Each structure stands twice: as C-alpha cells, then as structure tokens.
Amino acid sequence: MKQLPRLIFASRWIQLPLYLGLIAAQAVFVFHFWVELVHLVEASFGSQTAITSLVNAIGYKSDVAITHLNESIIMLVVLGLIDVVMISNLLVMVIVGGYDTFVSRMYLEDHPDEPEWLSHVNASVLKVKLGTAIIGISSIHLLKSFINAANYDEKVLLWQTVIHITFLLSALAIAYVDRLTRHTPDSH
Template structure:
C-alpha cells in the first residue's frame, strides 16, 4: 500500500556526477599508469636479449671460423637459436607497444613512416591473437631444433658429451602435444575474436561514404554522391555519376 501522507521525493535538477564521483573516477582512470613500469621492465628484458643474441653470434663465429670445428648441424642449431631470440624479441615489442597503446595511453605516431600496420587497429582481442601466433612461431623453432637433435637418437634418448639425457621419446611426444595445444588455443582465440565482432559492421562500398575528387580535377574524374535507399530504413547507397551531370533527386555530394 502506498503511503500518500509521506512527503514527495525531491529530485535534483543537477546533471552528471558530483565532484567526489569525478575525483574518484579520475583517480581510478589514472591508476592505469601503474602498468607503465611493467613495460619499462620488459624493455630492460629486451636489452638483455640483445646482449644474449650477440653472445650467441660470437660463439657461432668463434666456433665456426676461428676454431673451424663445427658441423652443418651445429651451425643450423646455432642459427635456430638466434632466430629464437629474435622471435622472442618481436614478441616483447608487440607486448610493450600494443599493451601500452591498449591499456595505458595512446602512442601518437600516426603518419610516421615507421608506424606498424597493426598499431592503428590494435585492441585487446587482436593483441591476444597476435601473441598466440608469435608463441606458435617460437614453439615451432624449438620443435625444429628438437627434430634436428633426435636424428641421432639411440635407444630412445639423446645425450650430450657428459652423458646427460637432453632428449627422450616421451619428451619429444610431449613437445609435439604442447605445440598442438598452442595451435588449438590460437584458433580458439581467433574464432572468439571473430564471433565478438558486430555482425552489422560491414566495410563495403555500400556503407562507406564515397570520396569526391578535388575541385581542380573534378572535370576529369567522376563525381560521387549517395542517396537514401528506397527501403526507407535510413541507410545510404553509393551512386557514381559522370562529372558535371545533375544529381538525382534526394542525392548529395559527399565532401
């Protein structure tokens, strides 16, 4: 039962959050900068990988050229180790730049000739897919190194000079299974990213406004215009007409 004797509820005409709410929201939004030191730490880790790369490269040069006691298989394994370091460095760059762009602050390099192609449309889902692909590439390098080593497998194991077991049949099987798990995970992430997109978001010529040629070249190029569709849904269709021709009824030139 409604108590009609109660005083009416007074409503404020003020719109938007109050000062306390805005301050709290600003503080929470500014907390994203706590992630900045994490990306700085990844930059230091990448510097360590740069040093490690040149150490491995010097070891390869010293063994192959100076000593002259190295086989083709050893050269291939050393080169794969260098490629592995480069792939991890690429992964670090993707995490540093993409993560900072997505979760901390925009990196304003639009128009720069060195701007990565993926940076203009990076988001959390795209970043996860690219990271998964990078992890698969790194796993492939490790698996290739394993396949080269198991070529000298004896009795189901591979040992080093000191007799320590470095590869076994069970270990190789688990490496293959883990690699397949990475592939399945990447496919699942790509599928989830595809399913999460708006199905009405279509980038075709029927929904994008057309570009009109500049006035200086308008006589030589066809003009572009769009008019309301006959369906009455408020959508637009692209209509291309020769330059200088009259526009159809209800059409307007896109500037």
C-alpha cells in the same frame, strides 16, 4: 565520475614498472643474441672455445669430440638466433601494443617509426597476434628438438609436440571467438 581521471592516471604509474621490466627483458635478449652471434662467427673461424660454448648452449651431444662446426650445430645455433628474434618481436608487440591498448595512447600516428600493425590493434587483435607469435616460437623450438632428437627422450619429444598442438588449437580458438564476437546479425 571525477575520480575516473585520477584512477586512469594512477593505473599508468602502476603499469609502468611492468613495461619497464619487459624493456629490460628485451635488452637481455639483445645481449644474448649478440653473444651467440659472436660465438658463431668465432667458431666459424675455428675458435675451439666458441665451438664448446655453442655446443653447450644448444645441448648438442656427440660420442666424438667436436672440433669444428657441422651442419647440425650451425642449424641449431641459427634456429636459436631466430627463436630469440621471434621472442624479441613478441616482446615488442606486448610492450608497444599492450601499453598503447591498455595503459595510454602513444600517439605514434604519422610517425615514421610507427609499426604498421599498431594502427588497427585492439585487445582482440593483440591476443590473436600473440597467439600466432607463440605458435611460431613453439614451431622453432620443436624444430630444434627434432634436429637434435638423438639427445632427447621420446617422452620429451612427444610432450613438446602435444604442447605445440595445444598452442595451435588455443590460437585457433581465440581467433574463432574473436571472429564470432565481431560478427553482427546484419552481416548475413
């Protein structure tokens, strides 16, 4: 029994590089977000370089040369920014919630920056929150594909839809199993 505290302390040091890696990934997403936002603002003022960069980034193809922003390009870029924010939020949930749940308590209670959801998070809640976040990200990605459908093969759109439905069914199954495991016989 005396070895247990040493094992717990060692697991913190084993897990730390993983969480530091996720924090580095978060920084990459922040940088990517700002680069795309700057390109969008520059393109709105007519910068052809920024327009070309945005069009290449979103995979938008047209039979005519694109010399200015149109509604489809703006929507695809904004959906891309929303996608980055949602993935960033997913990373925050995994970093903060995962570390607090699986590695070591962070003791953020009564801290002004404590996320509201952290006070009642456990492994089950974290799985459901991650599942719903993945569904949201998949929804945005699918919407981007449908807006830009002319540039995708029918099979690609079909498979993206099937994968999205699979995510949805998986999240529902996780939530259902979580509800079943919380259900006590006395609560009838």
